[in-house]
Amino acid sequence: MPQSLARIKKDFTEGLSQISRFWGFPKGMGAIFAALYLSPTPLSLDEIVAETGLTKGAISTEIRALARMGLVHRSTKLGDRKDYYEAEADFYAAIKSILRERQNSEFDRAVGSVKVALATMDENWVDNEEWKFTYKRVQALQEFFDAIDSLAKAVIKLEGLGLSNVSKVLGVLK
Amino acid sequence: MPQSLARIKKDFTEGLSQISRFWGFPKGMGAIFAALYLSPTPLSLDEIVAETGLTKGAISTEIRALARMGLVHRSTKLGDRKDYYEAEADFYAAIKSILRERQNSEFDRAVGSVKVALATMDENWVDNEEWKFTYKRVQALQEFFDAIDSLAKAVIKLEGLGLSNVSKVLGVLK
DNA sequence: TACTACGTTTAGTATTCACTAAACGTACAT
DNA sequence: ATGTACGTTTAGTGAATACTAAACGTAGTA
Numbered sequence: 001m002p003q004s005l006a007r008i009k010k011d012f013t014e015g016l017s018q019i020s021r022f023w024g025f026p027k028g029m030g031a032i033f034a035a036l037y038l039s040p041t042p043l044s045l046d047e048i049v050a051e052t053g054l055t056k057g058a059i060s061t062e063i064r065a066l067a068r069m070g071l072v073h074r075s076t077k078l079g080d081r082k083d084y085y086e087a088e089a090d091f092y093a094a095i096k097s098i099l100r101e102r103q104n105s106e107f108d109r110a111v112g113s114v115k116v117a118l119a120t121m122d123e124n125w126v127d128n129e130e131w132k133f134t135y136k137r138v139q140a141l142q143e144f145f146d147a148i149d150s151l152a153k154a155v156i157k158l159e160g161l162g163l164s165n166v167s168k169v170l171g172v173l174k
Numbered sequence: 175m176p177q178s179l180a181r182i183k184k185d186f187t188e189g190l191s192q193i194s195r196f197w198g199f200p201k202g203m204g205a206i207f208a209a210l211y212l213s214p215t216p217l218s219l220d221e222i223v224a225e226t227g228l229t230k231g232a233i234s235t236e237i238r239a240l241a242r243m244g245l246v247h248r249s250t251k252l253g254d255r256k257d258y259y260e261a262e263a264d265f266y267a268a269i270k271s272i273l274r275e276r277q278n279s280e281f282d283r284a285v286g287s288v289k290v291a292l293a294t295m296d297e298n299w300v301d302n303e304e305w306k307f308t309y310k311r312v313q314a315l316q317e318f319f320d321a322i323d324s325l326a327k328a329v330i331k332l333e334g335l336g337l338s339n340v341s342k343v344l345g346v347l348k
Numbered sequence: 349t350a351c352t353a354c355g356t357t358t359a360g361t362a363t364t365c366a367c368t369a370a371a372c373g374t375a376c377a378t
Numbered sequence: 379a380t381g382t383a384c385g386t387t388t389a390g391t392g393a394a395t396a397c398t399a400a401a402c403g404t405a406g407t408a
Binding site for chain 1: 395396399400405406
């Protein structure tokens with residue numbers, strides 16, 4: 001017996017919700033994205049309400065986050081007061097967008113604090129073993145963060161290059 | 175006036191805690207790692223209690239997660255019943271370990287569900303536009319996950335190659 | 349002006365989750 | 379066996395957070 005499309009969509013949505021939660025996002029966010037991603041046409045807020053069962057309020061706030069990450073796009077129709085949303089289907093573009101967004105985040109402020117710790121030590125140098133050990137460790141972590149940063153920047157700069165190609169390149173490195 | 179080491183350590187720990195929280199881990203986990211990372215010698219459970227202010231119970235469970243990810247290592251001393259823990263200082267090795275760990279996670283189960291949805295559609299093919307559209311979308315997402323997967327595998331396989339080198343390689347790609 | 353159709357904000361609620369305190373299990377020592 | 383020094387597990391708590399319901403603001407329409 002053939003499975004209904006509705007069933008497929010439900011399973012798919014379930015999966016995306018779990019993935020969303022796994023990455024620390026609300027699971028409703030995954031559901032919203034799934035609804036948009038599986039829709040051939042852009043959806044209005046109320047249509048998303050119908051699809052996901054969430055309320056307008058929740059969707060309103062969460063879809064703004066999705067838009068900020070570049071995972072969904074907002075559009076309007078002339079003579080129609082509603083907003084319409086559609087999913088970004090190019091995941092590679094989405095990743096780049098997310099990395100860009102992350103650049104000015106809470107994460108970067110925290111990374112900055114490591115840099116500050118290092119600078120503070122530079123200015124107040126004490127010449128004993130414990131001090132030196134601590135300095136080397138903090139420095140190593142800071143270099144690691146720098147590497148992550150330049151890696152993210154490199155990925156952002158890559159043009160029209162799919163993820164699979166990247167992994168192919170890495171595979172050759174040996 | 176020279177800043178005390180204790181002060182530096184506190185700031186550093188604060189920063190790592192925030193970073194930990196940012197990535198969806200408990201902030202206590204960041205504090206535990208910071209304590210170990212800044213210690214020249216392996217620490218016992220009770221010493222970590224003293225450093226972080228957390229209780230044994232919390233540390234016991236969270237340090238197991240850290241160990242599973244390869245971020246800390248457990249060791250013992252002969253004639254000493256205590257366990258000792260030290261931080262993995264090679265972050266590149268840690269990343270590889272984390273990627274390996276992720277292989278059998280909740281995330282992969284969710285990804286698997288997408289694969290299942292696709293297989294279900296294969297077996298129950300219906301020839302209309304909506305069906306085809308849905309199929310293509312689900313398929314695209316599945317390919318994306320595959321790409322991520324092979325990327326992770328490629329990174330795991332890389333031997334003795336720092337992150338900075340990887341980003342250098344990507345930078346050349348254009 | 350009032351009315352309608354929107355999206356957003358807010359106040360309150362339910363649930364998740366990190367963490368504590370304490371009981372527990374275990375291995376070794378006496 | 380009794381005690382002691384560990385690590386682990388569990389029951390409970392407080393805080394963070396996702397979400398609901400409803401008030402609100404606003405722009406178009408009569």
